């Protein structure tokens with residue numbers, strides 16, 4: 001297997017960061033990670049710290065500032081990847097946000113923003129990579145959904161809809177591009193320890209944990225390892241699937 005080249009959206013922290021490190025360290029993969037905001041606007045500092053964490057001098061890890069809700073930014077990210085790596089094999093659509101509140105209080109702006117970041121970004125990046133993937137008759141796409149896209153969740157009408165839509169998008173793309181050896185799968189994480197779940201109160205966290213048979217929150221690494229599997233040769237015959245990584249929360 002030659003060295004692979006990947007884009008990970010929303011890769012500077014949380015699950016995305018862990019995926020960048022996993023692909024670089026354990027899949028010997030060059031990685032571009034995009035993000036909308038870099039702390040102190042210091043892209044190089046984030047690039048350096050992720051590269052140090054990955055600890056693999058054989059691969060390049062490059063940051064690219066891009067708003068995943070913008071199609072032009074998605075195209076620019078893909079162009080940057082191809083210019084730097086000479087091609088692209090893997091796309092991980094990871095960028096996502098929450099704006100939780102009950103429907104009674106949810107504003108149109110909260111709904112639109114979550115849809116744009118969580119769903120339209122998947123359209124933007126998938127469309128931007130699809131031509132090179134089709135030409136080379138190879139591509140691996142992993143979309144970050146959520147178990148709430150499968151079961152729903154009070155207070156997350158916007159988020160759960162966006163993740164359900166990501167699942168529909170994944171299955172449709174899988175059918176459209178299977179003949180070109182492009183696989184498209186989704187991961188549905190359960191309750192994972194990141195800034196996104198830090199917002200929850202201890203009582204909310206405890207309530208969630210009662211529903212998790214493995215009785216712990218997931219780690220970003222739990223998601224990153226499954227992402228590595230889905231882009232590896234071991235998953236060549238898997239497409240259109242939604243893999244729940246949730247400690248058994250939804251069966």
Ligand code: NAP
Pocket residue numbers: 009010011012013014015016034035036037038066067068069094095096097117144145146147188189190191192193194195196197
């Ligand atoms: P996180 O720690 O909040 O990180 C989200 C990442 O997305 C950040 O790097 C953020 O960038 C980026 N992002 C936000 N808006 C963006 C935009 N417009 N353009 C580009 N990047 C943008 O969240 P996480 O927990 O790692 O979540 C990662 C993915 O997993 C999301 O799709 C989320 O819905 C999904 N997920 C998470 C959980 C969980 O329990 N944590 C469960 C199920 C699914 P900035 O740093 O620039 O803001």
